[in-house]
Amino acid sequence: MHATLPLMRRFGFPAIRRARLETLQVNLGYKCNQTCVHCHVNAGPTRTELMSRDTIADVLAFLGVSGMRCLDVTGGAPELNPHFRELVLRTRELGVHVIDRCNLTILEEPGQEGLAEFLAAQRVEVVASLPCYLEDNVDRQRGKGVFAKSVRAILRLNALGYGIPATGLELNLVYNPQGASLPPPQAALEADYKRVLGERYGIAFNRLYTLANMPIQRFGSTLISKGQFNGYMALLHRAHRDENLETVMCRSLVSVDWLGYVYDCDFNQMLGLPLVVDGRKRVHLSELIGRDLEGNAIAVRDHCYGCTAGQGSSCGGALA
Numbered sequence: 391m392h393a394t395l396p397l398m399r400r401f402g403f404p405a406i407r408r409a410r411l412e413t414l415q416v417n418l419g420y421k422c423n424q425t426c427v428h429c430h431v432n433a434g435p436t437r438t439e440l441m442s443r444d445t446i447a448d449v450l451a452f453l454g455v456s457g458m459r460c461l462d463v464t465g466g467a468p469e470l471n472p473h474f475r476e477l478v479l480r481t482r483e484l485g486v487h488v489i490d491r492c493n494l495t496i497l498e499e500p501g502q503e504g505l506a507e508f509l510a511a512q513r514v515e516v517v518a519s520l521p522c523y524l525e526d527n528v529d530r531q532r533g534k535g536v537f538a539k540s541v542r543a544i545l546r547l548n549a550l551g552y553g554i555p556a557t558g559l560e561l562n563l564v565y566n567p568q569g570a571s572l573p574p575p576q577a578a579l580e581a582d583y584k585r586v587l588g589e590r591y592g593i594a595f596n597r598l599y600t601l602a603n604m605p606i607q608r609f610g611s612t613l614i615s616k617g618q619f620n621g622y623m624a625l626l627h628r629a630h631r632d633e634n635l636e637t638v639m640c641r642s643l644v645s646v647d648w649l650g651y652v653y654d655c656d657f658n659q660m661l662g663l664p665l666v667v668d669g670r671k672r673v674h675l676s677e678l679i680g681r682d683l684e685g686n687a688i689a690v691r692d693h694c695y696g697c698t699a700g701q702g703s704s705c706g707g708a709l710a
């Protein structure tokens with residue numbers, strides 16, 4: 391795979407600083423029941439990296455004193471971490487909102503019986519990737535049969551009240567373009583998704599988040615191989631909008647890797663670009679318990695234009 395980090399200093403990205411922390415995003419490990427071609431962490435069934443119970447205790451200790459409002463769990467398939475349910479239960483006891491970045495197909499895996507009911511009982515928000523409303527496109531990106539399984543999973547979640555506005559159980563879907571282009575306007579695409587998935591499959595969901603593809607890891611490497619990297623970077627740079635700088639997710643989120651080390655966001659985690667505190671570049675979450683990061687400089691490079699181009703992109707969809 392081609393390294394993209396050395397190519398991220400051509401344009402220079404405006405300096406930004408942290409605001410008040412609201413969300414802790416935690417990668418529970420790289421084990422996954424799927425092996426999607428675009429996976430930016432190379433997750434799969436044979437990966438063994440999983441966050442330990444001790445590190446999960448650090449996460450809970452941090453949440454307990456930080457006053458943060460949200461824990462956002464990701465992976466791999468975060469539910470495959472043996473401590474997933476304990477982490478969710480204890481976080482909810484703290485009164486903290488939980489987002490599960492769920493691949494949907496995990497609901498049908500052996501050993502995951504009762505998962506959908508557990509998520510509903512704990513009022514966990516489910517955010518799930520569904521890169522298209524057409525079966526062929528999803529199966530090409532995420533594996534054969536994934537679309538059909540995803541539809542079954544959404545119907546199961548709908549039956550528990552997910553995606554039905556009156557219940558407050560949130561089910562949000564995520565779209566990203568198939569290639570080197572910016573996502574279309576979020577509201578219009580959400581309307582299309584709701585119409586097509588509703589008419590064909592009787593599916594309901596709350597919101598569609600459209601995300602730009604980040605020019606890093608496997609996607610960035612593919613762009614380099616195809617000679618499209620510079621063109622895509624120039625597209626992101628041209629489409630940059632200063633007003634998106636106020637709301638990029640790194641201003642209010644920290645990202646934690648499976649070993650407990652912290653980054654300004656998930657993309658920086660994947661690039662190995664750590665959060666820097668007092669000049670130190672490898673800081674463990676346990677060292678930040680009780681520490682206020684407001685005003686801390688954020689580690690930015692040219693990939694950050696993926697967050698500020700056009701309508702903007704964050705783990706909660708468009709910014710504009």
Ligand code: SF4
Pocket residue numbers: 422423424425426428429430431432433434465466467493532
């Ligand atoms: S479901 Fe997500 S974590 Fe798993 S392989 Fe696909 S993209 Fe990677």
Ligand code: SF4
Pocket residue numbers: 638639640641654655656657658688689690691693694695697
């Ligand atoms: S990639 Fe986006 S979220 Fe991450 S540091 Fe850059 S602007 Fe912030």
